[in-house]
Amino acid sequence: MKKILYIGNKLSSHGLTVTSIETLGTLLEKEGFKLYFASSKKNKAARMLDMFYKTILHSKKVDYVLIDTYSTSNFWYAVIVSQICRLLNVNYIPNLHGGDLPNRLKNNHYLSKLIFRNAFVNIAPSRYLFETFQKAGYTNVKYIPNTIEIDNYPFQSREYDYPRLLWVRSFAKIYNPILAVKVLIEVKKKYPNAILTMVGPKKDESFEETVQFAKESNVEVTFTGRLSKKEWITLSTDFNVFINTTHFDNTPVSVIEAMALGLPVISTNVGGIPYLLTHNQTALLVADDDLKDMVHQIDRLFEEKELANSLSLGAKKMVDNFDWEIVKKEWKSLLK
Template identity: 60%
Template sequence: MKKLLYIGNKLSIHGNTATSIETLGSFFEEEGYEMYYASSKKNKIFRFLDMIFSTVKYSKKVDYVLIDTYSTQNFWFAFAVSQLCRILNLKYIAKLHGGDLPNRLLKSPYFCDLIFKKAYKITAPSNYLLHAFKLKYSDNLIYIPNTIEIKNYSFTEKEFSIPKLLWVRSFSKIYNPIMAIKVLSELKKYYPMAELCMVGPDKEDLVNDCKLYAKNLGVEVQFTGKLSKEEWIEKSKDYTIFINTTHFDNAPVSVIEAMALGLPVVSTNVGGIPFLLENDKNAFLVNDNDVEGMVKAIQKLVKNRENTKEIVKKARLIVEEFDWNKVKSSWFEILK
């Protein structure tokens, strides 16, 4: 079986949300691949050095290097590792992440060419990124969606009469957590029993600000901190609507998971979201930072419950195509 080195931010041991390096990595391990990882170092400089060191260390052992490629500071980690792979004559796969990567293509075309034109493969987890990259990098570009194990997500029909909102993301400005609290405050004018639970690690020290904001608005919000996947899936049984308030996004796994669980999704229509979700078909979409629009969408799904049930069923059918047992053949094909 093939041996793989996976380069990315393996930081769940430090309280961060588990990312693809851990979820996809574990899927590969279960299929018999021998996996090496870099890096779980918390300090960014040490993490970068560990990525470089590991690439050299395992260069004679591995068949491929998978590189999680983001749009911001971590883009330069991916750039450095990819160029080292070229020097060492290692086949590397640039695994795309992040809703702002199309802007990186515009801002850094020279460095993007050095990464992507020389990659063995580029994997796009969404049609959004596939569309953005295909004009320049179609020769080695392939669509492989973010994947889940559908058997772990029990589809449950919900009762929508009282909006009980669930928000699951890291507390980061890009994900606009304050908007969720604003939505709850406005929603309570129509549904006094409305609730909001916010799940996720405090990535940018925003939780205290959010708690103070909720207090000033006079609304109670449950902040759970980081929960394991199993814990938040269990928690989701107590909630009826999933809200996604992000400013930028690609194809967020938490949204895919909510769709699998039978939670109607109300989301901002930013980045790759409209490539995953279609308004009034499998979700409800509103403009970025549009609190009033999100409140109206929630009112609509509560009032038209039979229509909402149909939307939820269609959402489940879509994400069943992201099951690992269906997606893994695409990975096997490029790793053969």
Template identity: 50%
Template sequence: MYIGNHLTSANPTTLDLLSKLLMSSGFQVKIYSNQQYKLLRLLHMCWGVITNTNANYVLIDTYSTVNFYYALVISQLARLFSISYIPILHGGNLPERLKTNPKLCSFIFKHSLVTIAPSNYLQVEFQQKGFKTQFIPNAIELKNYPFKQRTVLAPNLLWVRAFDAIYNPTMAIEVLEILKTTYPNATLCMVGADKDGSLEKVIQFAEEKGLLNSIEFTGYLSKEEWIEKSKNYAIFMNTTTIDNTPVSVLEAMALGLPVVSTNVGGLPYLIQEDITGCLVAAGDAAAMAFKIGILLQQPKKAIEISQNARTMVEDFDVTKVKEQWIQLLT
């Protein structure tokens, strides 16, 4: 069984990708739940466990927010019926949950067959608490991400994320403003749907700075649409304040975009400074603009970083991830 939020989404989720991956490998997978309302979703998840007590494993998507309690309830129900369960960690704020709810976390992770961490960051954090944890990354299909070597860099910046305060989209505007003092033709494309009202605030902030003519707000784009759009941009910005191993950063690396990111959560475990990308302190727009400026002035350095990043991200390809799951479950 795979327990998680199986809700309608334009882009495939980890649950969608992993369940299809397992089924293509010969596993029978039942998924719970697609119920829209949270209480009904939890009840449906519980019903799934109760009516499938012959399952070999229960995979449980585990988050740090309110959905954490889905994992708590389902893990204890699996224990009741003696079914091996495997939490799959999501979200860079789970280490905070370990601190604030140690007893509840212990109920889940102490008794699991193993806990799967999609980043070395979460693996280390959970192992330090004494929980058996294995690193298996989230899979991407590299064949869908054509690598483009950018031999000449223009000051064209790409940002791909939902508009949410935790991703600090306003910082991207601040970086553009600083860059324009040296590169008046600098542009920014921000791809993503509004999640918490941040989009309107960002547009207003850009207008106050007189930068609207240099910024494209695309709204939501499908994976294929933003990959096509990425061909027109030279550098990828990630401005988040909390994160794990963002898929958008992996995708940018696969596409050949040098990444400049904030140094938070799992990102320093993913990005080696000046080798597979560049890191700056959270909220430090001046430092991010400076690092982008270095890449623009030193295209050979940018080429080397993008090539190293593409090589690194090949370990996240679906074929390699598939083998790790097969070894775990057989």
């Protein structure tokens, strides 16, 4: 039985979004791998110390250290843990999640080489990062997509009477949540009954800013906070448009989930999004922060009667390839 130490932000018990360490980690356990985890510490310094300690503690008994690698401040976890692994002669695998990692490769060239060139293999969950790393000269990169268990996402046809918008993400500036409220304000000019629900935990001050903007604009928005996967899937049955407003991205699981559920997606065309979605075939895409075009694309769903159904069916066909029953073969081949 192969043993893995999984390094990442296991913070759902603190009210934050479930991340790959919990989803992929649980799936790998079901396939017979023995996993150890770090870390569930809420404080960043404590989390780093816990990762440091667990890496040393388990270094002699694990076959691999799997490291969720992000592009913002959590990038430093990967820097430190990867170098400990090198010192202890442990194979480590960066799992590349940060949508802005291409800028890390450019702006932190030396640190990037330390992490990625010395890795056993780098896992890119999007064609976007796979191609970016290859172009940067990294040959030890493998594409294994983000995954979901398709059977947990019942596909459903929607009624297009008026816009019922759903936004699912952590509240962080990089995800541009305030744009969703601006979209609602504009959409309500034509569809007064239009509604917006925003699902996700607070990650930075953008949550308060978004709530305050909605209040000052005298527009009603439902903020649910973090919901469990089951809760937001149940909630999704009442909506007919999924909007993704991010400034940059990789391969967002929430978008994959929305497509599996039959929700037509309207997204900003940034980072890895154009590698995941095709305009007019699997989603409708707009430029970053383009309020006018996002409103226009929403309007198309209600004016072009066959468009929503066509997008939903195209997206579902594509997203079936992300099912764990398919993706797990890649992980098992790599780790065994």
